[in-house]
Amino acid sequence: MRIPAYIKTSVEEWLEGFKFSGEIKVRFSETDGFGHLNNTNAFVYFEEVRTDFFKHLGFMQKWTSLEYEAMIVVADLQCDYIKQVHFDERLTVSVKVNDIGRSSLDLHYVALNAQNDICLIGRGTVVQINKETGLSLAWDDDFKMLFKQA
Amino acid sequence: MRIPAYIKTSVEEWLEGFKFSGEIKVRFSETDGFGHLNNTNAFVYFEEVRTDFFKHLGFMQKWTSLEYEAMIVVADLQCDYIKQVHFDERLTVSVKVNDIGRSSLDLHYVALNAQNDICLIGRGTVVQINKETGLSLAWDDDFKMLFKQA
Amino acid sequence: MRIPAYIKTSVEEWLEGFKFSGEIKVRFSETDGFGHLNNTNAFVYFEEVRTDFFKHLGFMQKWTSLEYEAMIVVADLQCDYIKQVHFDERLTVSVKVNDIGRSSLDLHYVALNAQNDICLIGRGTVVQINKETGLSLAWDDDFKMLFKQA
Amino acid sequence: MRIPAYIKTSVEEWLEGFKFSGEIKVRFSETDGFGHLNNTNAFVYFEEVRTDFFKHLGFMQKWTSLEYEAMIVVADLQCDYIKQVHFDERLTVSVKVNDIGRSSLDLHYVALNAQNDICLIGRGTVVQINKETGLSLAWDDDFKMLFKQA
Numbered sequence: 001m002r003i004p005a006y007i008k009t010s011v012e013e014w015l016e017g018f019k020f021s022g023e024i025k026v027r028f029s030e031t032d033g034f035g036h037l038n039n040t041n042a043f044v045y046f047e048e049v050r051t052d053f054f055k056h057l058g059f060m061q062k063w064t065s066l067e068y069e070a071m072i073v074v075a076d077l078q079c080d081y082i083k084q085v086h087f088d089e090r091l092t093v094s095v096k097v098n099d100i101g102r103s104s105l106d107l108h109y110v111a112l113n114a115q116n117d118i119c120l121i122g123r124g125t126v127v128q129i130n131k132e133t134g135l136s137l138a139w140d141d142d143f144k145m146l147f148k149q150a
Numbered sequence: 151m152r153i154p155a156y157i158k159t160s161v162e163e164w165l166e167g168f169k170f171s172g173e174i175k176v177r178f179s180e181t182d183g184f185g186h187l188n189n190t191n192a193f194v195y196f197e198e199v200r201t202d203f204f205k206h207l208g209f210m211q212k213w214t215s216l217e218y219e220a221m222i223v224v225a226d227l228q229c230d231y232i233k234q235v236h237f238d239e240r241l242t243v244s245v246k247v248n249d250i251g252r253s254s255l256d257l258h259y260v261a262l263n264a265q266n267d268i269c270l271i272g273r274g275t276v277v278q279i280n281k282e283t284g285l286s287l288a289w290d291d292d293f294k295m296l297f298k299q300a
Numbered sequence: 301m302r303i304p305a306y307i308k309t310s311v312e313e314w315l316e317g318f319k320f321s322g323e324i325k326v327r328f329s330e331t332d333g334f335g336h337l338n339n340t341n342a343f344v345y346f347e348e349v350r351t352d353f354f355k356h357l358g359f360m361q362k363w364t365s366l367e368y369e370a371m372i373v374v375a376d377l378q379c380d381y382i383k384q385v386h387f388d389e390r391l392t393v394s395v396k397v398n399d400i401g402r403s404s405l406d407l408h409y410v411a412l413n414a415q416n417d418i419c420l421i422g423r424g425t426v427v428q429i430n431k432e433t434g435l436s437l438a439w440d441d442d443f444k445m446l447f448k449q450a
Numbered sequence: 451m452r453i454p455a456y457i458k459t460s461v462e463e464w465l466e467g468f469k470f471s472g473e474i475k476v477r478f479s480e481t482d483g484f485g486h487l488n489n490t491n492a493f494v495y496f497e498e499v500r501t502d503f504f505k506h507l508g509f510m511q512k513w514t515s516l517e518y519e520a521m522i523v524v525a526d527l528q529c530d531y532i533k534q535v536h537f538d539e540r541l542t543v544s545v546k547v548n549d550i551g552r553s554s555l556d557l558h559y560v561a562l563n564a565q566n567d568i569c570l571i572g573r574g575t576v577v578q579i580n581k582e583t584g585l586s587l588a589w590d591d592d593f594k595m596l597f598k599q600a
């Protein structure tokens with residue numbers, strides 16, 4: 001298995017760091033003419049577990065509220081496709097905070113199939129921005145604490 | 151060819167009524183494991199031509215503006231799949247106003263392939279609603295005039 | 301609540317006929333700029349419960365196998381949008397056989413939110429076809445029996 | 451503007467290397483509840499220009515043919531979101547071959563808006579594999595020549 005450069009430890013150690021997961025079933029509409037999961041849907045799955053994670057921490061509710069000053073944007077995303085995924089497979093998709101910046105988070109992702117094979121590995125940065133100005137907005141200390149414990 | 155019950159004239163006459171069209175190229179990510187266009191994407195194509203149509207009439211800009219009191223919602227939609235569509239096909243998707251209600255429009259849709267075969271036939275109602283109350287909002291007379299001429 | 305014409309009984313009686321359901325959580329990527337579920341995704345949800353239903357009956361496995369002579373295509377689909385749906389809502393989406401044709405099935409759909417409000421009502425015909433010829437293929441008697449009991 | 455690490459020259463020089471482009475109009479169904487293009491659709495746009503590019507070179511037709519021994523899979527993908535994109539914007543999405551491996555290609559992507567601002571930057575590896583064995587399949591010399599000239 002080729003290991004992406006952003007995994008700095010052994011894969012086993014890296015996998016152990018994930019505490020938050022969601023279950024996903026591959027839809028027929030998510031496959032393509034090659035008969036397997038279309039590559040674009042890996043990022044749909046990453047977004048689903050990311051929004052669940054933020055909701056679990058109490059953030060997603062704030063960001064989607066009209067009154068709240070801040071929202072979150074994706075700054076970059078990447079995925080390594082390790083093993084083909086097919087219609088109706090059950091994936092366990094996990095997310096963890098790899099690094100906390102001033103106003104950003106570096107998140108890591110992994111999707112395992114029912115046999116516990118790694119199918120997808122990913123990472124990406126999200127940034128908190130001010131809705132009016134579009135400028136980055138530093139995390140409160142409370143937020144940072146939550147992310148550290150997550 | 152089976153003709154949907156909401157086409158009340160000959161198909162030829164019905165086709166002649168369409169004046170507004172857009173070109174669509176079928177994406178690989180829009181096909182599915184059966185190797186053809188996944189059925190759900192017919193409604194993506196209908197929405198694309200519908201929003202272009204409303205933009206052409208000057209409405210879409212209003213509805214997507216935060217300040218504007220009204221927005222538009224889809225009340226119902228249907229599609230008859232007449233001929234299979236495959237990756238990379240070019241479709242001409244057309245929309246027309248079939249009927250104008252107090253606050254609603256009954257729109258008809260058709261998608262033809264490069265050989266001018268009918269692939270998709272559709273219809274659906276959209277309703278103008280007030281963003282605050284969610285209640286239907288009657289069309290201005292100016293709007294009705296525009297819809298009649300469209 | 302407006303009742304679609306294809307519901308021939310009371311809504312209560314119609315709802316009681318559904319025995320097969322799946323749970324769906326609305327993804328952020330399934331919302332649109334109006335802040336609610338984009339209309340096109342209703343059909344994604346209907347397809348998910350339909351393929352689960354066919355898999356439950358033992359059909360989906362046959363149709364997606366390369367060796368099997370038949371596959372299933374969607375002949376028509378429709379949806380009535382009864383109540384707005386938002387990000388992160390849990391929907392219970394159900395499907396039932398309304399009518400069995402020679403080679404076709406008329407399926408009915410309903411999606412309820414967590415408060416048991418009807419959000420989406422739908423129907424549509426699927427047809428079994430021969431993969432080589434593309435012509436419709438009559439159901440075996442065994443299949444018909446299964447559909448009647450479903 | 452933050453420049454991804456895989457751009458090894460000046461951005462100006464990097465941009466000049468793109469010769470193949472496609473035009474994309476952002477669909478309403480591709481926006482999300484934050485009112486802008488949902489991040490997952492960047493990869494839909496990359497796939498559209500990639501399949502057009504391969505079709506232009508004469509490959510896509512081979513890979514989607516049932517008889518052909520090889521197909522292509524995405525090994526990894528990444529995107530940097532430089533500037534927000536909204537409904538109805540026109541993007542020019544370009545692709546180029548950055549590097550040619552034994553059986554793989556490293557492709558770079560860029561999406562510019564109507565004001566020629568860079569909105570999306572991406573890269574990713576595709577690999578040619580044997581359909582039966584799933585193993586990587588080296589490019590013919592003719593293929594390599596085509597990729598070099600593309």
